[in-house]
Amino acid sequence: MFRTYQKNDFAYFVSLIFLVFPVLGVFGxxxxxxxxxxxxxxxxxxxxxxxxKKAYSKWIPFLWFYTLAYIIFMTxxxxxxxxxxxxxxxxLLVWRFEDSVSSYxxxxxxxxxxxxxxxxxxxxxxxxxxxxxxxxxxxxLGMYYYQNRIRQERKMEEQNRTINILSAENERNRIGRDLxxxxxxxxxxxxxxxELALKQMDKEQYDAARKNxxxxxxxxxxxxxxxxxxxxxxxxxxxxxxxxxxxxxxxLSDIVLTVDSSLDLDSLSPVTQSTLSMVLRxxxxxxxxxxxxxxxxxxxxxxxxxxxxxxDDGCGFKEVTGQELHSIRERLSLVDGDLEILSQSHPTIxxxxxxxxxxx
Numbered sequence: 001m002f003r004t005y006q007k008n009d010f011a012y013f014v015s016l017i018f019l020v021f022p023v024l025g026v027f028g029x030x031x032x033x034x035x036x037x038x039x040x041x042x043x044x045x046x047x048x049x050x051x052x053k054k055a056y057s058k059w060i061p062f063l064w065f066y067t068l069a070y071i072i073f074m075t076x077x078x079x080x081x082x083x084x085x086x087x088x089x090x091x092l093l094v095w096r097f098e099d100s101v102s103s104y105x106x107x108x109x110x111x112x113x114x115x116x117x118x119x120x121x122x123x124x125x126x127x128x129x130x131x132x133x134x135x136x137x138x139x140x141l142g143m144y145y146y147q148n149r150i151r152q153e154r155k156m157e158e159q160n161r162t163i164n165i166l167s168a169e170n171e172r173n174r175i176g177r178d179l180x181x182x183x184x185x186x187x188x189x190x191x192x193x194x195e196l197a198l199k200q201m202d203k204e205q206y207d208a209a210r211k212n213x214x215x216x217x218x219x220x221x222x223x224x225x226x227x228x229x230x231x232x233x234x235x236x237x238x239x240x241x242x243x244x245x246x247x248x249x250x251x252l253s254d255i256v257l258t259v260d261s262s263l264d265l266d267s268l269s270p271v272t273q274s275t276l277s278m279v280l281r282x283x284x285x286x287x288x289x290x291x292x293x294x295x296x297x298x299x300x301x302x303x304x305x306x307x308x309x310x311x312d313d314g315c316g317f318k319e320v321t322g323q324e325l326h327s328i329r330e331r332l333s334l335v336d337g338d339l340e341i342l343s344q345s346h347p348t349i350x351x352x353x354x355x356x357x358x359x360x
Contacts, residue, residue: 002051011095012050015088019043022074022082031078042070046088050096064092064105068112075116080129083116086140094147106144113137156289159253166252170245186223190216240265242277243298246284250296253288255312261300272306272354275335279352282328283310291315291348308352309342316345325350 022039025031045063052059067089074082089109093099099106120133193216200209237245243259250257280298287293291314299309317324320341329339335354342349
């Protein structure tokens, strides 16, 4: 029924210190004795929302609306300072429920703030009360925005860390597979040829042994060439391989990726393959890590060279100065390519033009 205590739960308990005010208010004569029951129920409702498992989430709306009703009732009936209790709900919104501004909890929370703030203006002419209610309204919304941004940044960092780990693991598996497929067969053949040559030499079949040694020499030369090819491939992926990897990474990031290509990717030169792969990777990393996009489109075509258009529906660039994506621009300058930002946001569209047969 209840989840276990976690080290980050300490923040939920720190706010409980504010409960001292309604409790002491009873002893000070500010609140009736029976309000202790309401305060106790508020405390229970708050802690239940912190620790109830998802299987019991049907109780959350009742608990949530009780805490808001308690704050409204205590503030309007007894003490305006009880409005500060809205920070209990701010904590829950950001860290427990991770709610967006369109959720029923945030909307009801906002309605509560507006009710309390407007009531302070309607029920009293006291300037200090007006200022306090406005301060609480602005401060609580500011806290929600600030804490929500911190949570989003932490979530994105964790997501990026996971993606990097999976990418590295995938690369290790690819290297291991290539080495196994190439060298495993080669070493088996070399061992077989060596054993056969030794047996032939024991039988004084020198011509046959010489032939096997010559074949062994050729196998070793071929294997050196194949290893060199593997090493070269480690330096870059083909565009087709990069697109497959991007599909997996975007899927992990909950971003819908659409690829539209009219190119024969296998016909591209190694230089073009390498450059396009690296550009695709850097643009994709920017989208995943910074754009907060929900969808992305990659278009590849040929028009006086290779054209790559990268489009996403994320936040984009605040302004375009010509210095954006400088590392990609530098990479493209080495192969007679260029980059242009066609639209800076909503959607963000980046076009890369790469001359075929550019400088190696």
